[in-house]
Amino acid sequence: xxxxxxxxxxxxxxxxxSVAGLGxxxxxxxxHFTGSSSLVCSDKGIVNCLAVTTSSYAMVAGVPVAVLGLxxxxxMLVLQLPVMWRWLNPIIRRARLAWAVVGLGTVIYLxxxxxxxxxxxxxxxxxxHVLTLVVFVSTVFGTLSTAPLGEELDQPAAYARxxx
Amino acid sequence: MSQKNQQxxxxxxSKSPGAAHSTDRRPAAGRKFNxxxxxxxxxALVVARRRxxxxxxxxxxxxxLVLVAVLVVAKLSGGGNPSSAASVTSPxxxxxxxxxxxxxxxxxxxxxxxxxxxxGLVTSPQAISDPKLSAAGKPDLLYIGAEFCPVCATxxxxxxxxxxKFGTFSPQPGRIHSAVRDGNIPTLTFYNTTYTSPYFTFTPxxxxxxxxxGNYYVPLQSPTAAEQKLWVTHTxxxxxxxxxxxxxELTSAQFNPTELVGQSFTNIASMVGNNSTxxxxxxxxxxxxxxQTICSALTDNQPASVCSxxxxx
Numbered sequence: 001x002x003x004x005x006x007x008x009x010x011x012x013x014x015x016x017x018s019v020a021g022l023g024x025x026x027x028x029x030x031x032h033f034t035g036s037s038s039l040v041c042s043d044k045g046i047v048n049c050l051a052v053t054t055s056s057y058a059m060v061a062g063v064p065v066a067v068l069g070l071x072x073x074x075x076m077l078v079l080q081l082p083v084m085w086r087w088l089n090p091i092i093r094r095a096r097l098a099w100a101v102v103g104l105g106t107v108i109y110l111x112x113x114x115x116x117x118x119x120x121x122x123x124x125x126x127x128x129h130v131l132t133l134v135v136f137v138s139t140v141f142g143t144l145s146t147a148p149l150g151e152e153l154d155q156p157a158a159y160a161r162x163x164x
Numbered sequence: 165m166s167q168k169n170q171q172x173x174x175x176x177x178s179k180s181p182g183a184a185h186s187t188d189r190r191p192a193a194g195r196k197f198n199x200x201x202x203x204x205x206x207x208a209l210v211v212a213r214r215r216x217x218x219x220x221x222x223x224x225x226x227x228x229l230v231l232v233a234v235l236v237v238a239k240l241s242g243g244g245n246p247s248s249a250a251s252v253t254s255p256x257x258x259x260x261x262x263x264x265x266x267x268x269x270x271x272x273x274x275x276x277x278x279x280x281x282x283x284g285l286v287t288s289p290q291a292i293s294d295p296k297l298s299a300a301g302k303p304d305l306l307y308i309g310a311e312f313c314p315v316c317a318t319x320x321x322x323x324x325x326x327x328x329k330f331g332t333f334s335p336q337p338g339r340i341h342s343a344v345r346d347g348n349i350p351t352l353t354f355y356n357t358t359y360t361s362p363y364f365t366f367t368p369x370x371x372x373x374x375x376x377x378g379n380y381y382v383p384l385q386s387p388t389a390a391e392q393k394l395w396v397t398h399t400x401x402x403x404x405x406x407x408x409x410x411x412x413e414l415t416s417a418q419f420n421p422t423e424l425v426g427q428s429f430t431n432i433a434s435m436v437g438n439n440s441t442x443x444x445x446x447x448x449x450x451x452x453x454x455x456q457t458i459c460s461a462l463t464d465n466q467p468a469s470v471c472s473x474x475x476x477x
Contacts, residue, residue, distance in 0.1 A: 050345055050376060108231060115239040118344055133228065140224050144217035 006086055010142025014080030014135055018073050021131040025069035028053065028124055032066045041123055052122035057113040065110065069128055072103050076135055085142065093143055100139040103132045253375040256311065256384055257356040258338020265433045266336040269321075270328035272437040272448065277325070277455065278474065280439045280448035284423075287416045289457045294394065294410035299365040303409035303462040306367045307354065308395050312343035312374040312381045316404040317351035318417035318424055322450030323406075324352050325436065329455055329470045330463065331361025339429050343374040343381065349421060350429035355384060363463040364409070367391075371403075408461035418453060419446035 032053060041049030052058065058065050078084065079096040107129045114121050297304045307323070309316035317340075324337060337352035354368035369391065372381035387395060399405045399415050406414040423443055424432060435444035452474065459471035 048344075048376070104228060108228075108235075111232065111235055115235055118348075120344065136228070137221075137225050141217075141221045144221050147217070 006146050007142070008082065010138055010146065011080060011082030011085040013138040014085075014142065015077065015082065017131050017134045017138065018077035018080050021073035021128055021135070022070065022077060024124055024127050024131065025066060025073050028066035028128070029064065029070050032058070032064045046119070046121055047123060048120035049122040049124055052114055052118055052120050052125055057110070057118060068106070072099075072106070072132075075099060076103065080135070080139075085146065088146065088148055093146075096139055097143050100132075100136045104136045107132045253373065254311075254340040255338070256340075256353070256370070256373045258340040258353045261336055261339050261352070265430070269324055269433060269436055270332075272325050272451070274329070274455075274470065274474065276437050276439065277448050277452040280445050280452055282449045282453075284420075284442060284446040285418045285449055285453070286420060287414070287418050288453060289406075289408065289412045289414040292398065292407075292411065292413045294407070297394075297407055297410035299367060302361075303364045304367055304407075305364055305409065305458065305462060306369070306391060306394070306407040307404065308369045308371065308387055308391065309404035310372040310381065311340055311353055311355065311370050311384065312346055312372055312376075313403040314342040314347035314349045314421045314425075315417045317342040317347070317349040318419065318421040319404050319406075319414075319450065320351045320354070321432065321436065321447045322418065322454055323354075325447065325451035326454035326458065327359060327361075327366060330363055330458060330467075331359055331366070333357045333359050340374060341429075343376060345376065346374075347421060347425045349424045350427065350432055351424075363466055364458070408457055411461040412457050414454075414457075418450040 041047070053066070060068060076096075076099055079092070079099060084092060084096070110125065111129060114125070297306060305327075309320075320337075324333075327333070333354075335357060337354055337357050340351060340353045342349040342351065353370060354366075355370040357368070359366040359368075369385050369387045371383065371385055371387070373384050375382040386392075394407060395401055395405055398407070398413055402415065404414075404417070408414075423446065427443065432443060432447075435441040436447050438444035439448055455470065456474050459465045459474060463471065465471040
């Protein structure tokens with residue numbers, strides 16, 4: 001059975017989005033540890049980065065959410081490298097998908113916190129959320145499109161082997 | 165039967181034994197036919213899998229987008245629990261407090277305040293020796309704070325409970341919260357309220373709202389020059405500051421403000437008067453200290469119904 005060529009786009013999109021996410025999360029981490037004194041963002045009205053990044057929701061178990069974002073994108077960057085996509089190890093594939101789901105779940109929670117608890121939206125955080133969503137979508141489609149044929153076609157593949 | 169024929173007979177087929185016999189007579193043609201069939205099956209399965217993958221992928225993305233849309237629509241339609249969802253800023257005079265809650269806070273029994281354990285208190289009023297502070301011929305209680313300030317937010321609960329023993333507010337203090345970036349602590353504000361007591365005057369000065377303005381907050385009220393001078397002298401302009409007639413001062417909240425972080429206004433209000441909760445005990449104990457201090461510094465232990473049995477501040 002001829003092997004299909006693996007698509008390049010999951011690794012490309014995932015790597016670019018992870019690098020961008022790493023950059024934004026790094027900036028938010030820097031701002032967190034420098035008192036958010038130079039945060040480039042509105043601080044009045046519904047768009048208020050300062051209100052979000054200095055709220056009680058900016059920390060989880062004593063760890064700044066910005067740092068968690070940094071960790072998320074650092075790990076995701078490794079998992080999204082093209083060489084990792086070419087490696088069809090099921091553990092890597094599942095870990096990448098699970099990590100993307102964890103990121104998306106966190107985004108949903110933080111979006112809820114912004115809209116209903118803090119009542120303010122942080123544009124930088126929204127950028128991180130969008131990049132996480134991009135990574136999630138790319139990972140889902142990438143994982144599906146690179147699934148080895150044998151995984152879903154066990155029965156027909158057995159027929160084909162017997163015919164050979 | 166040869167091994168090759170055995171293999172062929174294992175292959176699932178709807179054809180009759182006669183048909184199988186026919187295949188034996190034309191092995192090359194049959195093999196090609198089976199290969200074509202298998203290739204067709206394979207192609208059909210690949211197409212089916214591709215469609216299924218597209219459905220799974222699109223379904224998961226649509227699910228996420230629907231979830232986000234639901235959150236946004238719920239927000240835009242004003243959903244959520246208003247008692248726990250504090251806004252970024254609140255009106256300087258706050259939002260009205262339900263009568264049931266203000267009624268409860270103004271009538272906490274003195275016996276409950278007396279019984280409150282003081283183990284959670286970390287600061288207490290200190291004697292000062294300023295000239296007598298008075299207004300309208302009565303001793304004055306000067307309070308300088310700010311609506312953004314979490315420490316002020318903490319102490320106001322006890323202040324409201326204590327002051328209600330000596331007089332009345334009109335209108336009742338509104339509900340606000342300290343700045344979101346400063347703990348977002350639910351509390352009351354004394355801005356735009358008038359306090360009336362036969363024993364002393366109460367002069368609240370809320371210097372800013374809780375609305376951020378650059379690195380600080382939108383200004384609200386300014387102390388008079390005399391008040392400013394006293395404030396600078398005693399605290400170098402830190403919040404909150406209470407001056408009990410020039411005799412006693414309180415320069416901070418009496419218990420740790422972090423206790424109130426994450427609590428809703430209703431939750432805190434429900435715990436006031438309940439000494440079995442840490443927050444309730446700390447607010448009640450703080451209120452007792454304030455009542456004692458007012459009795460000793462401002463009212464000459466009047467009225468007796470309040471001050472007798474409270475001990476000395």
